Amino acid sequence: MKRAGVVLPLSLLLLLWLPLCFQICLGGDTLKATQKITDQRSLVSSNATFELGFFSPPGVKSGEKIYLGIWYHGLHPQTVVWVANREDPVADSSGVFRIAEDGNVVVEDASRRHWSSKLQPSSSTNRTLKLLDSGNLVLMDDSETTYPWESFHNPTDTFLPGMKMDATLPLTCWRDSADPAPGNFSFMLTQKEGKQSFRVQNEEQIYWALDELDTEAASQMVFNLLNNDTSATKSYNYSNKTLFVSQPSMYNKSRLLMNSSGEIVFLQWDGKESQWNKEWSRPEDNSNSFPSNGESKFQGCTRKPMRCTNKDVTFLNLTNIKLGDPDQQSYTKTEAECQSTCINMCPDQQCQAYSFNNSIYGDRGSYSCNIWTRNLPSLLENYQRGRDLSILVNTSDIAPTAKSCEPCGTYAIPYPLSTGPNCGNPLYNKFNCTKSTGKVSFMMPGGISYPVTWIDEDTRMFFIQPDYFNSFNSSFNPQNSIDSPFHVIENNEGVVIKINWLPAPEPPCSKLIDCMNWPYSTCRATREGESRCLCDSNYKWNNTIMRCTRLCDSNYIWNDTIMRCTRGNHSTRLKLILLVTLGSLATVACITAFGIVWKKKKARKPDRASTRIQESLHESERHVKGLIGLGSLEEKDIEGIEVPCYTFASILAATDNFSDSNKLGRGGYGPVYKGMFPGGQEIAVKRLSSASTQGLQEFKNEVILIAKLQHRNLVRLRGYCIKGVEKILLYEYMPNKSLDSFIFDRSRTILLDWPMRFEIIVGIARGMLYLHQDSRLRVIHRDLKTSNVLLDEEMNPKISDFGLAKIFGGKETEASTERVMGTFGYMAPEYALDGFFSVKSDVFSFGVVLLEILSGKKNTGFYESKQISSLLGYTWNLWSGNKLLDLMDSCLRETCNQNQFIKCAVIGLLCTQDEPIDRPTMSNILYMLDVETTTMPVPRQPTFFMTKRYSSSASSSTNPEISLHLDTSYQQGR
Structure with missing residues (x-):
């Protein structure tokens, strides 16, 4: 009993001491002039609702960028409501927050001051900082009855209960979730003619405005919050003076946030679910806001x-x-x-x-x-x-004039743009007007329409708004999708795409009356045989004002404003030309001199790591001709490496240290992994294996040369990495795996109907034609096969794996090698046996791939009968017996176009003929695929794969070195 009597007073003493200890540990809510806040200390309001201290935003490595801020105490994740040094973070943990000798509140380190309250200097020594329960940080002075400074009058992106909105208190969003610096969007109150309006501005342009309140309860709560209607007055006794402070009647953890996407959001904390609930937001959707570029037809214009x-x-x-x-x-x-x-x-x-x-x-x-x-x-x-x-x-x-289309809603459709067959210029008929909504859309190749948000006749420019999904879709490339006379001039991360149109040529016509609206013109045939409204003699076509203008005498010049020739001052014009010429030469000279000085200056202070990488790459480029056989290709064509070099650490982070869970498969080059960079960009990472049949030569081949190739049917190389023995290639990620994973898998081959297979065949042919003929480099792939054809999310084919490719310069079309590398079953006979290759070698491989797509069977490992051991032999026998339809994959019976199928099968036989001279070119193949009816040559019987199955050992015993390998397809795609 005696012991219990002792324990009870001790317990009571402990309970009384705990709150005091709690306040001491947290640092209290007040900071005196002689005290300071460091990385190890913070202030906490008296009711433990808010906390002030140093922090790093999410996604920033701890200790790298340090900010002073206020956040909700004890909430997870950390919710910051105010930041002091939002534009100038402290580089490390040495930052200090204190009241300076001049009376200002400052954030500084040993080197300099990062932020200040910017008050007039004061000699007062009795200033104190206090963090109130409302989240307001106030500076108090015993000589003043109001606060000299408070955070509620200097907000960042958050509005709290107890604040009152006025025109001097805008909320400016963070640049992004990891950077508190001011972003593009600001929320503010404006007063005009006795009426108040709340608006969000994107820099100087209005993004969203609210002139009247909605009737919903949440909207009224926001209005009350902004006007501080829920507040009450509370008095503070400080140094024998009474301060009256407006405070909200209840602190229910609610806030109004201006976020970086342009949305103003009212949030309330749900204690049960431990999360912030969105109670109200504006704009409700994008249709209630102005375009993010600020150039809306309703805003930024003067009527x-x-x-x-x-x-x-x-x-x-x-x-x-x-x-x-x-x-x-x-x-x-x-x-x-x-x-x-x-x-x-x-x-x-x-x-x-x-x-x-x-x-x-x-x-x-x-x-x-x-x-x-x-x-x-x-x-x-x-x-x-x-x-x-x-x-x-x-x-x-x-x-509308006789030559332009009528307006669509608020959009004037200037000539030559056309929304229909009976107005504008037919070359520009890519627009559609929805009269019920007054919306204009622009038609992209493939039949996809995107809304037009702005048309500017003076600059011949308009904006389109792609949908959200396509803006993050790596295959969505408007530069490759838009045809002349339209050209993409700016792609703002897929949010707004700026397109301009070329000046219109003379208008087309079919009869004389068509040119009545084009003065001084007559309907005549051009040299190309087209009928156009050509200008009469002494007139020429002016594509700026789109009409025929008079040819002026030597002493006159044409004036577009008054539409006639005016006398020109010859000497003045000569002086002007001379002045402009001399000015241009002087500018070029200055820029050249600056560039030389800057380059020399930069060369004196090279970064060691980047120097080693660059020296290695320059060495690669210096010897690249000898390494990959460029023939007469000029040195200037291979000077630049056109893809970025990534650090090995960034690739380790993207692939989770090359974890097995991210492994997609393994090829001749080495293992392939799926990776993801910050921001959600997915990539395929190919890591050179020490046991790989491909080595440094193939690596350099892809990095230095193949990176220059860009086509919708070629996989894009995104980057590379060199780190010691590590050699890594980064590609765009293909979610639908390789073609062989579909056509040779009986459970998945049914997903490829005939129209889809035909489009894949045509896409591969287009990609090969680009390599052989249309690119700036003539390229022979040398390893085309079904596992090297990848499929994007829309099942578009993309040719990959250019490690074995050969690049020809000038008029070269063929070569030979003693190092034969490729995949058995796809190599042309002249290449596999004699090491001779040309564009026709790729045609042979294309023919094999085509027949595999048609039949769903592999060329190698074919066991239809003892006499026939290859798909080529089997196809030839069906052709000879007039039974080509028996080649068809059984799952194509219902969707197949038989004429197209037979044509493709015959093309496959033409491509796989023994003699290269007998095989068609890729341009011939595309023509045969595109034309409905055409006379096709009779194929010759292939003999290379007819009755004997060659092994890699058999081939290499009688021929130059042959390296054969079979790549396993990806498990999840690449």
């Missing part, structure tokens, strides 16, 4: 002035528009009366627009005519609860 008149006017009709309240409202029974009211307001007032509303309630009707007389505010399209709006305009402003 053309109108005379107050009711003559020669019309209305531009828009649907589902959100805008502010009307200036006048009256009651009319018909829209025609409302329209007449708007037109006839002159001369008293100028009507800008009207909106007629008729609603039926039972047997009664409600009619209203809303009219706007002031300049229209910001307009938002496709607003779900928007109204139909008719804007008064001059007829001449939107009426």
Whole structure:
């Protein structure tokens, strides 16, 4: 009993001491002028809701970028609501937060000051910092009754209860989740003519605006939060003075966040689920916001002035528009009366627009005519609860001319752009107008349409908005997808794509009357045989103003503004030309001199690691001719390595240290892994194995030369890595694996119907034609096979593995080697037996791949009968017996086009003829595939694979060195 009597007082003492210990450990909520906050100390508000200290954002290595901030104490993950030095982080853990001698609050380290409250210098020695329960960090001074500085008056991206929004308090988003520096979007309050408006701006342009409140409860909560309507006044006694502070009546862990995507979000903490719940956000979807580039048709423009008149006017009709309240409202029974009211307001007032509303309630009707007389505010399209709006305009402003298409919604369609066959120029007929919504779309090759967000006639430029998925799709390459006369000039990460169109040539015509709208022109045939409205004598086509202009005498020049020749000052023109020429020469000389000095300066201070890599690569390029047999290819063609060099550490991180779970398969080069870089970019990583049949020569071949090839049917090389004995290639990731994993797998081959197989055949042919003829380098692949044809997410074929490729310069088309490398079953006879190869060697391999696609059977390991041991022999026998349809993969019976199938089978036999001279070129093959009916040559019987199955040992015993290998296909794709 005595012992229990002792324990009880000790327990009570411990309970009383714990809260004091808690405050001591955390550092309290106050910082005096003689104290400082370091990386090891923080302030915590009295009710332990908020904490102030140094932190590193998620994704940043601890100790590299240090910021001072305020966050919710005890919540996970860490939720930061305020950052001091958001534009200037401390490089290490040596940062200090304190009250400086001049009275300012500062973040500094031993070298310099990173942030300051920027107050006027003060000699006061009694300043104190306090972290309030509201999350407000305040600077208190015994000589003042208000705070000299507080964080609530200097917010970053978060609005907390207790703050009050005004025009001087914008919220600016973080640049991204790992960088608190100011981003592009800001949330702010504006006041105009007694009305307040909340808006989000993308730099200087309006991205989203809210002129009126929604009726939903969450919207009202946000409004109350911004106006501090839930606040109460609390007094603080400090140094014999009373400070009155506006504070929210309850701290329910709610906040308003301006995020880096342009969304303003109201969040509340769910204690049960331990997560932030989104209660409200704006814009609700992209249709309620202006385009992220800020160049919306409703914003950033000034309306053309109108005379107050009711003559020669019309209305531009828009649907589902959100805008502010009307200036006048009256009651009319018909829209025609409302329209007449708007037109006839002159001369008293100028009507800008009207909106007629008729609603039926039972047997009664409600009619209203809303009219706007002031300049229209910001307009938002496709607003779900928007109204139909008719804007008064001059007829001449939107009426189509005889040569241009009529407007589509708010978009004027300038000539030569065309939305149909009867307007604009047929060469530019890639646009579509949806009249019900007033939306314009641009048609890409393949039939995919993307919305047009801006058209600028003066710069011959328009913007399209690709969908979110395609913006992260590595195969979506608008540069490769858009044909002339359109060209991509800027691709902003797939968010907004800027496209310009070439100036239009003379308009096409079929008869004389077609040129009536083109003065001084006549419908005549060009040298190419096309009929166009060609300019008459003494006139020439001006593609800037798109009309025929007069040829001026030597002393005159054409003036586009007044549309006639004006006298030119010859001496002035000569002086101007001379001045421009001399100025250009001086500029070029300065730039050249600067470049030489900069290059020499840079050469004096080389980075050791990069120097070693560059020396290795330069050595590779210096000897690349000898290594891979370039013939007469010029040195200037191989000077640059056109893909980036990645660090070995970044590849280890992307592949999780080459873990087995990321292993996709193994080829002749070595193992292949799936990797993922920060940001979600997937890659295929090929690691050179010490036991590989391919070595340094093939590695250099891909890095230095094949990287120059770009085609939609070739796999793109994304980069490389050299680290000691490690030699690594990085490719775009192909999620659907290789072609052989489909056609030779009976459970998956049914996924490839005939139309899909035919498109794969054509795609491979196009890729090979590019290698042989259309690229800047003539390339022979030497290892084309089904396992080296990969399939992207849309089942488009992409040729891969260029390690054995040979590049020819000039007019070279053939060569020979004593080191024969390839895959048995796909090698042409002249290459496998004699080491002789040419573009026709690839044609042979293509023929084998084609027959394997048709039959679903491998050329090697073919056991149809004892007499026939190859797919080629089997196909020839079916051809001889007029039974080619028996070659068909059984799963193609229902979808197959028999004429196309037989044509492809015959092409396969033509490609696999013994003599190279008998085989067609890839251009001939594509022509035969594209043309419905064509006369085809009769194939000769192939003998190389007819009755005898060759082994690698048999081949190498009687011929130059032959290295044969069979690549296993990927398990998950690459």
